[in-house]
Amino acid sequence: MNNSLSTKFLLPSIVCLCALAANPAMAHEGAGVIGGFASGFMHPILGWDHVAAMVAVGLWGAFLGAPGIWLLPIVFPLVMAVGGAMGVAGVPLPAVETGIAASAVVLGIMVALGARPPLWVAAIIVGAFAIFHGHAHGTELPAAADAVSYAVGFVIGTGLLHLAGIALGMTTRWETGKVAVRAAGGAIAVAGLAFLTGVA
Amino acid sequence: MSRLLFLTVFLGGGVVSARAHSPVAGVGEFYNGMLHPLLVPAQLVTLLALGLVVGQHAPKSSNIALPAFVFVLLAALAIPTPPVSEVTLLYLALACGLAAVLAFDAGAIGPAAFAVVVAAIIGNTVNADIPSEQSPWLLRAGSALGATLILIIFGGVAALLKSRWNGIATRVLGSWVAAVALMIIALSFAPGA
Numbered sequence: 001m002n003n004s005l006s007t008k009f010l011l012p013s014i015v016c017l018c019a020l021a022a023n024p025a026m027a028h029e030g031a032g033v034i035g036g037f038a039s040g041f042m043h044p045i046l047g048w049d050h051v052a053a054m055v056a057v058g059l060w061g062a063f064l065g066a067p068g069i070w071l072l073p074i075v076f077p078l079v080m081a082v083g084g085a086m087g088v089a090g091v092p093l094p095a096v097e098t099g100i101a102a103s104a105v106v107l108g109i110m111v112a113l114g115a116r117p118p119l120w121v122a123a124i125i126v127g128a129f130a131i132f133h134g135h136a137h138g139t140e141l142p143a144a145a146d147a148v149s150y151a152v153g154f155v156i157g158t159g160l161l162h163l164a165g166i167a168l169g170m171t172t173r174w175e176t177g178k179v180a181v182r183a184a185g186g187a188i189a190v191a192g193l194a195f196l197t198g199v200a
Numbered sequence: 201m202s203r204l205l206f207l208t209v210f211l212g213g214g215v216v217s218a219r220a221h222s223p224v225a226g227v228g229e230f231y232n233g234m235l236h237p238l239l240v241p242a243q244l245v246t247l248l249a250l251g252l253v254v255g256q257h258a259p260k261s262s263n264i265a266l267p268a269f270v271f272v273l274l275a276a277l278a279i280p281t282p283p284v285s286e287v288t289l290l291y292l293a294l295a296c297g298l299a300a301v302l303a304f305d306a307g308a309i310g311p312a313a314f315a316v317v318v319a320a321i322i323g324n325t326v327n328a329d330i331p332s333e334q335s336p337w338l339l340r341a342g343s344a345l346g347a348t349l350i351l352i353i354f355g356g357v358a359a360l361l362k363s364r365w366n367g368i369a370t371r372v373l374g375s376w377v378a379a380v381a382l383m384i385i386a387l388s389f390a391p392g393a
Contacts, residue, residue, distance in 0.1 A: 089390055
């Protein structure tokens, strides 16, 4: 009953998410609290490179099982905030875009292989890449109309992308689901490679 | 020396000024007061963080924290004090968020201590935000009710969530709150802030 219910909502959710993500990332700053929130919320969702990595974190967490399924989505925003703080403070971080693209490659490969390293290793890998994502958000934060609501928006946007990955990852309880999730990981890795080489 | 440095950083002076917001036209001063904590993101984020901490260990934590919050909030609203930066609230949101992530059980006193400080600063920032042309008492009464209701709602949701999925949702929300707070604190120290 619960499985059919979750499956019923899973597909439309994924379709909606893909539809939202089907635009290139564009710099845009809204006005006021609502504008700041919308701007921050859409920032991770409208960038393919961010979407790929965030969803991969959720997928990998689902593969790792408890407690990884919730630990990785907790580690990511916390470390991302540290990267964001570095970006806001103007601390230079080399090759931010390369790091973001590499995150999609590495996390995608982890999902494709169904890798199950020790939890602390997974947390370090995810945390290291979160620095790059946070730095990218942080460098745009000061220009936002309302910085507080911008930050609220992008953290929630990021969290929902993790949840989308986890929801998709829940299908690993079935053999077909495992194949689909691994294939999704492979697709994310290929997409990351395209970002890395400048093809996409 | 280190204590002085801590206080300087914590109280942060006017590094980031309180973000004034336009009152909602036509709803009156009382309702504008009620909406105040909703319209000031720093207050809303901090109330959410405090609600997570209070709800995570309810009823042990809420029995003292909620009455203490109401009492101190009313006192802080009634006794205007020199304005404190809203960034101070975000330090508390960060601490509460991390406490929620770790599911740190500080007994009944820990959440109550957080509640007292948050209430004092929210009362202070509301006073600093009252336009001179409006009735301060109606606005203060509305703000007290609004902030208390928000805390009760967030705390209640956290208390409900603690028995589901092993409290994971509360921990995830705590990490989101801590991340937001950390970002805004960093912003207050950004060049040109």
